[in-house]
Amino acid sequence: MRISKRVDQLAPSGIRAFFDLVLGMKDVISLGVGEPDFVTPWHVRARAIESLEQGYTSYTSNQGMIELRSAIAAFLKKRHNLAYDPEKEILITVGVSEALDLAMRAILNPGEKILIPEPCYVAYGPVVELAGGEAVFLKTSVETAFKVTPRQIDEAAGKGVRGILLGYPCNPTGTSYSKKELEAIARVIKKHDMLVISDELYDELTYDFEHTPMATLPQMRHRVVYLNGFSKSYAMTGFRIGYACGPAEVVGAMTKIHQYTMLCAPITGQMAAIEALKNVAGDVQAMKKEYDRRRRFIVGALNDIGMTCHMPQGAFYAFPSVKVTGENSMDFAKNLLLQQKVALVPGTAFGRCCEQHVRISYASSYDNLKEAVLRIEKYLKKKKG
Amino acid sequence: MSKVKANSSTIVRALIEVSITPQKDVGFDSIAERIYSYPEVKSCYLLSGGYDLLVIVEGESMHTVADFVAAKLSSMANVRQTATHFLLRKYKEEGQVFKHPKNERRQNISY
Numbered sequence: 306m307r308i309s310k311r312v313d314q315l316a317p318s319g320i321r322a323f324f325d326l327v328l329g330m331k332d333v334i335s336l337g338v339g340e341p342d343f344v345t346p347w348h349v350r351a352r353a354i355e356s357l358e359q360g361y362t363s364y365t366s367n368q369g370m371i372e373l374r375s376a377i378a379a380f381l382k383k384r385h386n387l388a389y390d391p392e393k394e395i396l397i398t399v400g401v402s403e404a405l406d407l408a409m410r411a412i413l414n415p416g417e418k419i420l421i422p423e424p425c426y427v428a429y430g431p432v433v434e435l436a437g438g439e440a441v442f443l444k445t446s447v448e449t450a451f452k453v454t455p456r457q458i459d460e461a462a463g464k465g466v467r468g469i470l471l472g473y474p475c476n477p478t479g480t481s482y483s484k485k486e487l488e489a490i491a492r493v494i495k496k497h498d499m500l501v502i503s504d505e506l507y508d509e510l511t512y513d514f515e516h517t518p519m520a521t522l523p524q525m526r527h528r529v530v531y532l533n534g535f536s537k538s539y540a541m542t543g544f545r546i547g548y549a550c551g552p553a554e555v556v557g558a559m560t561k562i563h564q565y566t567m568l569c570a571p572i573t574g575q576m577a578a579i580e581a582l583k584n585v586a587g588d589v590q591a592m593k594k595e596y597d598r599r600r601r602f603i604v605g606a607l608n609d610i611g612m613t614c615h616m617p618q619g620a621f622y623a624f625p626s627v628k629v630t631g632e633n634s635m636d637f638a639k640n641l642l643l644q645q646k647v648a649l650v651p652g653t654a655f656g657r658c659c660e661q662h663v664r665i666s667y668a669s670s671y672d673n674l675k676e677a678v679l680r681i682e683k684y685l686k687k688k689k690g
Numbered sequence: 691m692s693k694v695k696a697n698s699s700t701i702v703r704a705l706i707e708v709s710i711t712p713q714k715d716v717g718f719d720s721i722a723e724r725i726y727s728y729p730e731v732k733s734c735y736l737l738s739g740g741y742d743l744l745v746i747v748e749g750e751s752m753h754t755v756a757d758f759v760a761a762k763l764s765s766m767a768n769v770r771q772t773a774t775h776f777l778l779r780k781y782k783e784e785g786q787v788f789k790h791p792k793n794e795r796r797q798n799i800s801y
Contacts, residue, residue, distance in 0.1 A: 324799055327798050327799040328797065328798055328799065330798075333798055335798040335799060337798065337799035337800070338796050338797070338798070338799060338800055339800045339801045340796060340800060342796070426801065427801045428801075476801070648798055648799055650799065650801075654801070
């Protein structure tokens, strides 16, 4: 059966074969998992079970339950002093993944460009291309702790550039931006009259400073599509609940697409999400505290054994260099897996500029992290001869 | 059997329900004091409901605990009845959960 040109031309995942190798192996310590190792807090699971027992199994409104949209509005107002009208400016989606896809399809005309700092989440480029746009990658490096600079944006902005897709804290680097850094970026965005699609899914997992939503900066609210969800901070990946907030015309356009393609997000997930916003702040803080403990351990340990690694400010990823081995990221990852049964993700999965880096997820127990470091050290010593 | 290692020995813990015949001028407090003065008794509570005192005892073995109950507790004046429950497994104590899921349910690798 003929496949569409658009899909056919999408670059396949360069590391599919590596993924298949990992999935086929037993007794692997995996530092390659992009989701929390915590189970969803019990209150949330109990509410989901209860909602099924009570017979909540139907569709909801396309835009999502008004109770959830109102709860999100109240939460954002309290947490960040960020006000959105739950009737017109909030859409509940099937994870932030769907919100990203909807945002691009809602705003892009064919050929319009979106700037994407690299390394980045693997879906960023494809969702732009699937929406008919063109992804323009801005390479970052360890020299700037993988932060995109205002100058890079300024030089890349121009004809045909509609906006920038900024994910912070970042998967895979853990990079985030202080308020001051975001203000400098915002100045350039305003100068070029650009939009921002702001993926802030890991916001509650920011360790060294308070997270600042882009939409809270002066004169930015009307040009930001703010994306967030429940997968990471609340450990609700399987519930598939995200949300988009923004100007009514954008949310309306996203809802139009969503109503035809998805109809609505799952009701069980929505009811669980309402409970999450009401009652599990303590659980979120406890998970964050544990992630931070692991972050400090893994970055210190990697540097001690010779894999230089910058300190990430958020999420649950570290992005060390494999330069000391003389190998590229794929060879390092493959050899480490086969010789020491430790799995991590080659940096090239996240951008062509990441040949010398690997992503380590510390969404794994402290004991696993300690054992993994010992095995990596063994591998490095053997490599050194 | 719940085993809490302390000083390299294995300790057995039991929760004992104690029913007391209240006596004039003695009351619960002085009987409770006689019970909790034993070093084997780690906790002692006065409760509402079907019995009077909940006593938590630790010993080196089931026999040690049983001997204590028989020799010291049951035979005490004003103790009408005891029921001993040996602790088999700790799930959660003082906010700390002891049971952890052993099976990794996540896929080994994901973005």
